[in-house]
Amino acid sequence: MTDLLVTNVRPDAGQTADILIRGGRIAAIGANLPREAGVPVHDGRNAVAIAPFVEPHVHLDKILWGLPWHSINVPPSLRAMIDNEVEIRKNLRWDVEERAGNLMRQCVAMGSTHIRSHVDISTGYKLDNLHGVLKAWEKTKHAVGLELVAFPQIGLMIDPGTADLMEAALDEGASVIGGIDPANIDGDPKGHLDTIFGIADRKGAKIDIHLHERGELGLYELAMIAERTRVLGMQNRVIVSHAFCLGDGPADEVDAIIDTLAEAGIGIISAVPGEIGFPPMFELARRGVRCAVASDSLRDTWNPHGNGDMLERCWLLSYRSYCRTDEELVAAFDMGTKRGAALLDLEGYGLRAGCEGSLVLIEGENLAQILVDRPKRNLVVKRGRIVARDGAWVE
Numbered sequence: 001m002t003d004l005l006v007t008n009v010r011p012d013a014g015q016t017a018d019i020l021i022r023g024g025r026i027a028a029i030g031a032n033l034p035r036e037a038g039v040p041v042h043d044g045r046n047a048v049a050i051a052p053f054v055e056p057h058v059h060l061d062k063i064l065w066g067l068p069w070h071s072i073n074v075p076p077s078l079r080a081m082i083d084n085e086v087e088i089r090k091n092l093r094w095d096v097e098e099r100a101g102n103l104m105r106q107c108v109a110m111g112s113t114h115i116r117s118h119v120d121i122s123t124g125y126k127l128d129n130l131h132g133v134l135k136a137w138e139k140t141k142h143a144v145g146l147e148l149v150a151f152p153q154i155g156l157m158i159d160p161g162t163a164d165l166m167e168a169a170l171d172e173g174a175s176v177i178g179g180i181d182p183a184n185i186d187g188d189p190k191g192h193l194d195t196i197f198g199i200a201d202r203k204g205a206k207i208d209i210h211l212h213e214r215g216e217l218g219l220y221e222l223a224m225i226a227e228r229t230r231v232l233g234m235q236n237r238v239i240v241s242h243a244f245c246l247g248d249g250p251a252d253e254v255d256a257i258i259d260t261l262a263e264a265g266i267g268i269i270s271a272v273p274g275e276i277g278f279p280p281m282f283e284l285a286r287r288g289v290r291c292a293v294a295s296d297s298l299r300d301t302w303n304p305h306g307n308g309d310m311l312e313r314c315w316l317l318s319y320r321s322y323c324r325t326d327e328e329l330v331a332a333f334d335m336g337t338k339r340g341a342a343l344l345d346l347e348g349y350g351l352r353a354g355c356e357g358s359l360v361l362i363e364g365e366n367l368a369q370i371l372v373d374r375p376k377r378n379l380v381v382k383r384g385r386i387v388a389r390d391g392a393w394v395e
């Protein structure tokens with residue numbers, strides 16, 4: 001934690017001000033703040049200052065970012081892609097620590113200073129992926145917050161022993177229990193959900209479930225998730241990632257389940273997939289469902305696209321949702337910043353005195369134009385320390 005005075009910036013594209021960070025926290029925001037002995041000064045040259053982007057869903061152990069091009073030649077079925085990844089990772093020359101470190105630095109360079117990552121847990125991998133990611137974080141901890149989801153990518157009920165390993169992961173650095181397609185992967189929605197809710201309840205962990213299952217099956221499982229969340233008093237501690245069923249299910253059923261999600265405090269994360277329906281994010285937000293966008297799988301054995309830039313992901317949401325007015329564009333921007341922070345319960349997030357001294361400087365006129373043009377990030381600060389400059393990680 002350090003001190004820093006950032007001068008001549010426009011917080012949230014408003015009036016010009018200086019931002020004083022002392023001991024890693026924002027001490028003051030105002031015009032012409034006095035210089036203090038020993039406090040370094042950064043001239044923001046009239047850039048817009050925002051609270052950092054939040055990356056609520058990536059896979060740091062899967063990433064091939066920063067490595068030679070990987071050609072994907074596998075049918076796009078979930079099982080084929082799962083099996084393909086396991087085979088490829090057996091012989092990969094780069095270990096999890098190196099690959100996870102590459103992506104964390106990239107995310108920071110793009111302005112994200114908090115990441116939630118899933119890590120694959122299975123009887124084959126054991127806790128190796130968790131340990132690898134945590135080792136990488138030792139070198140990036142000053143620049144990025146990290147929370148880890150113990151994720152049963154291969155399957156839970158079909159890989160006996162996985163549940164015990166996921167529970168053990170919570171004692172070794174993970175704080176969230178994952179899940180995946182309870183019907184299609186495990187063929188046992190009740191068993192799958194009861195297992196992960198049981199672990200989370202015992203250990204006081206949060207839950208984050210990958211739900212790719214479409215239409216009425218997905219909606220049925222959402223209702224099962226909401227019921228367990230209510231019964232166990234886990235409101236605001238459960239997230240469903242993807243939830244394609246909210247984008248392609250029968251309209252009246254989707255409409256009804258949105259109220260159920262709001263009442264049960266279930267959050268929704270979307271990576272805004274290119275080829276299929278995705279949840280109506282702005283409608284969810286309007287009706288009180290906590291939600292945000294995320295990168296998810298990028299530049300790995302699943303997906304050649306992506307670069308860890310949350311501003312780009314917000315733009316994608318805006319583009320696919322036909323946002324046109326400034327108000328709509330800013331609402332898309334919020335999905336990668338303040339809504340992500342609220343969804344992950346990040347304490348002290350924001351640009352106000354008393355908040356964490358973390359910010360991003362971007363040259364632009366206003367947030368709507370920045371969302372559309374996606375300028376590079378001039379500066380990224382984490383708790384008063386400059387961690388990226390001109391779109392590149394600072395060693």
Ligand SMILES: [Zn+2]
Pocket residue numbers: 057058059118210241296297
């Ligand atoms: Zn994912």
